[in-house]
Amino acid sequence: MEKIRIAKVVLPIVLLGILLVYPLVETSQYYQHIMVMTLMAAVMASSWNIIGGYAGYTSLGHAAFFGLGGYLVAWTHNEYGWHPFVSTWFLALVVAGVALAVGWIALRTQGSAFVVVTIAVIFIFRLLALNLSAITNGAQGLTQPRPGWGGVQWSPELMKVPFHYIMLLLLCLTIYSSWRIRQSKFGMGLIAIREDEGKAEAVGIDTMLYKVLAFGISAYFIGVAGGIYSYFFTYIDPGFVFDIFVSVTMVLIAILGGRGTLWGPVLGAFIMQPLANWVVSEFGGTQIHLTVFGGILLFVMLFMPQGILPALNEFLMRWNSKTRSASAN
Amino acid sequence: MTIPSFHLFIQTLILGVLVGGVYALMSSGLTLIFGVMRVINVAHGAILILGAFITYVLFQNFQIDPIVSIVITMPLLFGVGWLIQRYILSRIESPEQTSVLVTFALALIMEGILGAIFHTTIRSVKPDYATDAIILASYRFPVTRLMGFASALIVILCLNLILYYTNIGRAIRATMQDPRAAQLVGINVSKISAFAFALGVSTAAAGGSLLSMIYSFNPSSQTDWIAKTLSIIVLGGMGSLPGALVAALILGVMEQLTAIMITLYWSPIVFYFFLFITLIIRPQGLMGEIIREKG
């Protein structure tokens, strides 16, 4: 048990160390790119985890906030010259605000009805993005200038490096927030809501308030990620971001790693993102990557719905008690 | 916003009702499955598209009329639905929570396979009468829509006959009302669920066949269709078949009116709008049961 506790502290530090030096060691742009995407996937899954894992409300609509962040950043960059690395942190507050409003409506429903409503949110956003073309440029989307700073473009070899570090910063912030929430009364309340919402309400937890807050907070980090993403690809269009698949990916990652745990989503991201990259590069022309994702999701939901980390935890605990009783004999 | 002339208004109503009938067929399976199993089958849109593609293949290669192909798609997908329920859905522990993700996984799997086979090319089925219309009192009744409406009504009628005049139908209705009571009177709820799921899927197959000649589609259309059919059953009341019919007609008409009065591109918003409004103001929809809050 002690070993597990030590591992819980040491492993993240080791991971952080590796991630800090990664772009300096791994100079291949291709692998730097994958790492940026992996970090982003970890951010999105961990953020989603706040409403989907702690509170147990499976939202398939968070892609809407991802896209909204991306569009806000792209638009303000083109209109006012705001640099995404700065603006995204503030614009994501707008995204969170929108999420609070959306959540206030959507969270009146529960269970499968809630999932349905969140899917509808993505459709509405996509429809808006397609049709309000005066602002969003419709189906053609928005492009941004090539990444740089202060008017100087970054050289192609080093292009990915700043993105790596800002994504790493975002991930650290997300994990820290997730951790603080978990430790707080707010977090306990969310978990109580997940366990038995009626009972939680009966013992004095204002479930609507807690849920809406969690929904809004979970949208913030995803919004930041979306903003950085639109700059990373210098391009954003409605189909790109307002896609259920984007939501499903972050949900799958969180569930695979362990929904409701702190590190599960991160673990899930480090497994799924490289895998996803490989699948798309192998079979990208066809749509078969959808089938692979669907297959993995199906497998996880049927055979290990609690995810890897909790399963691992259980295994270790059982192994621990076995060795202890063995040594006692 | 353009106010239509009286003639255009009536014409739009006609089109709306005709297409509403097909929508009703498409949604009835979804609401049936929910009523019996309390599962929202998010793969429903994918089933519709699968039915559409099968119809397409039958038409392209064997010149089988899309309406005739219903005779093939329904039993075929009945079998598929039965298999899905028997070997996948029955394994789920807490169906209400996890079924959405499981059925969504199935939808992804299907979309991927269809995409691999058919690519993203947009397709539609164009029988000889595709552009024909019957003119009655100066109003256009497109043949495809008319045949679609008629076929939809026939299938819905058959569904009702099964539900109200057969033993198994009665068992389904009993399970919809109270699964535990149904078990107590000797109904094998898991077999009934399998049958109901398969039945729901097969009506979607029929809907897909009709879809193929009225709309254009490709594998990724499935997400649009699940959004539409879900909106319909929510408005009608989840688990209520008559509700689905009424809601389908309403939404069919509203969609056409929006297309005429605003633009075609905004017309999908009708569905999402009603979905939201219903869930906020009257969650049980027009004809659904109030789900008692667990105190």
Next chain:
Amino acid sequence: MLITENITKSFGGIKAVDACSIEVKQGSITGLIGPNGSGKTTLFNIITGFYQPDAGSIHFNQQPIQGLKPSRICHKGIGRTFQITRLFWKMTVLENLIVPVKQIGWRTLLSQGVKKHEEEHAMELLDWVGLSQYRDTEVRKLSFGQQKLIELIAVLMSDPELILLDEPAGGVNPVMIEKMMEMVEDLNRQGKTFLLVEHNMRLVMELCQHIIVLDHGQKIAEGIPSEVQQNPLVLEAYLGSTQNVNAGA
């Protein structure tokens, strides 16, 4: 302390509660009895905010509470237990005691999950019922009777003035019932008011100072135990249905 006036609630055509007006006096232990289906739990659910009444009003300490959310009603000082014990099964005993929230404040939300004084209060209550050794055990691993006790003391954590108990003796062995009765009397002496729904007649007759009888959603009788026991309307309501009343058990 608690007054309901003409509370009515129907479910799809059936009147579960029909123009029900009851009063619970401060400091009392009031019993709410009646055959199955007479509307007792529905009334509880309405009082605690889980159902909205179709008509009528409820006042708690002269403040109207009908239509409020259950969490608001909890903060006003009403606590309840459930007919079928409801706990956060995967949480530990201690966590179940800490989760109840006495009031809402932004600082409270972000603050540390388990505070020192809360932990002390929880341990006090656990000691009182003799379950402190189970502090870190998941509640689902406890016995049924222990779970019922935990549910009861968890309610006490938010220090309610009025406590609604829904069939506290349901499925519990006689020794435990004795213990629960002592606890209720103890708490009552300390100033807590009780309204309890119960089928165990002995418990009701011994514990309650005032009894209200419901049948088919309406109040048909009330008074002190001895009066109610002999009231012909009450006897008819119980014996007329297929209920067996354990008058002496």
